[in-house]
Amino acid sequence: MAAKTMSAVQYEKYGGGAAGLKHVEVPVPSPKKDEMLIKVEAASINPVDWKIQMGKLRPFMPRKFPFTPVIDVAGEVLELGPGVSTFKVGEKILGLLDFTNGGGLAEYAVAPKTIIAKRPPNMSPAEAAGLPAAGLTALQSLKSAGVKFDGTSKSSNILITAASGGVGHFAVQLAKQAGLHVTTTCGARNIELVKNLGADEALDYKTPEGAALKSPSGVKYDYVVHCAPAVPWSVFEPILSDHGKVVDVSPNMTNIFTSLIKKVTFAKKKLVPLFLVPKEGELEFLVNLAEEGKLKTLIDSKHPLSKAEDAWAKSIEGHATGKIIVEM
Structure with missing residues (x-):
C-alpha cells in the first residue's frame, strides 16, 4: 500500500527556473478509470518541462498551479484503476504520464495505461526513465x-x-x-x-x-x-x-x-x-530494441529528488550528453 502523503517537487507560477521549484508534501494521488498508481523509481527531465515553466505553452499549460512537472518515469505498479487489465500490481514499468497533468517529480504518480510498457529486467530504472519521450x-x-x-x-x-x-x-x-x-x-x-x-x-x-x-x-x-x-x-x-x-x-x-x-x-x-504524438506499439518497439541490446540510454547525470533543482538547472544550461535523471 502507498503512503497517504508523498514528497514532490512543484512550481507555483511561471518563471523562476530551478529557484522556482519547491519541495512539498502532498497527498498520494488515486488512479481513476484506465489509470494506475505507480511508485516512481526514476524520472527524466526533458526541455519541454522547463519550457512549460517559462510560459512557452501559456495559457494552455500548466492547467493549474501549483504544478508537479515531468512525464518520463520508470517505477512499479502499486494499484490498478478500473479498466486496467494488461498490467499487474508489482510489475516494473516505464512510460509517459499524462502531458497536461505531469506528476513525475514525486514519489508516486498516476499513469494512463496507454503509453506504458513493461520494463525488461536488463534495464535499470534510470535507463528506462530516459527512454520514453526522447x-x-x-x-x-x-x-x-x-x-x-x-x-x-x-x-x-x-x-x-x-x-x-x-x-x-x-x-x-x-x-x-x-x-x-x-x-x-x-x-x-x-x-x-x-x-x-x-x-x-x-x-x-x-x-x-x-x-x-x-x-x-x-x-x-x-x-x-x-x-x-x-x-x-x-x-x-x-x-x-x-x-x-x-x-x-x-x-x-x-x-x-x-x-x-x-x-x-x-x-x-x-x-x-515534429510534434510528439505517441502511437500504439511504438514504445514497445523501442523497449524490445533495448532488451535486445540494440538501443541504449546514455545517462548524463543522476540526481536525488531532494536535489531535483540541480537536475532542472543542468537541463536549462543545455549541452547534456544523454539524459538527466532524477531518482526517488
Whole structure:
C-alpha cells in the first residue's frame, strides 16, 4: 500500500527556473478509470518541462498551479484503476504520464495505461526513465522523414544534429538500425561517443564545416533530423538531396511558417515540424530494441529528488550528453 502523503517537487507560477521549484508534501494521488498508481523509481527531465515553466505553452499549460512537472518515469505498479487489465500490481514499468497533468517529480504518480510498457529486467530504472519521450521523438522524427524499420529502407544519407543529446543519441542508434549512412554534429568532446553509437561521420558543431552542416565525405542528405537550436532554411537548402527532407524536433514559428510555404508551393525539398504524438506499439518497439541490446540510454547525470533543482538547472544550461535523471 502507498503512503497517504508523498514528497514532490512543484512550481507555483511561471518563471523562476530551478529557484522556482519547491519541495512539498502532498497527498498520494488515486488512479481513476484506465489509470494506475505507480511508485516512481526514476524520472527524466526533458526541455519541454522547463519550457512549460517559462510560459512557452501559456495559457494552455500548466492547467493549474501549483504544478508537479515531468512525464518520463520508470517505477512499479502499486494499484490498478478500473479498466486496467494488461498490467499487474508489482510489475516494473516505464512510460509517459499524462502531458497536461505531469506528476513525475514525486514519489508516486498516476499513469494512463496507454503509453506504458513493461520494463525488461536488463534495464535499470534510470535507463528506462530516459527512454520514453526522447526515444519516441527520435523514432517519430525518422518515420516522418520517410525512414522504414522493416528492412525496406533504401540506402540513404541522414544528418542528425545535436547527436549526443537526449533525442539525438537515440536517433543515431535508430538510423543505424534502419541501415542509413549517418552524419552527425556534436561538441568536440563527444565525437568518439557518437561514432561508438553508430555515426559514420561526426562534425564538431563549432567548426566552420560543422556550422555549415557539410558532410566530410561531400554527400547530400536525404534526411535531416534537427535536434539543435533553430537555424535558417538557407543553411539546410544547399546540403539536401533533390528531394531531401528536414524534420525539426523543436520547431519555432519561423520554421513552422517555412514548412507551410514548402507544402503549398509543392517544393521538392521539405521542412517538417515534429510534434510528439505517441502511437500504439511504438514504445514497445523501442523497449524490445533495448532488451535486445540494440538501443541504449546514455545517462548524463543522476540526481536525488531532494536535489531535483540541480537536475532542472543542468537541463536549462543545455549541452547534456544523454539524459538527466532524477531518482526517488
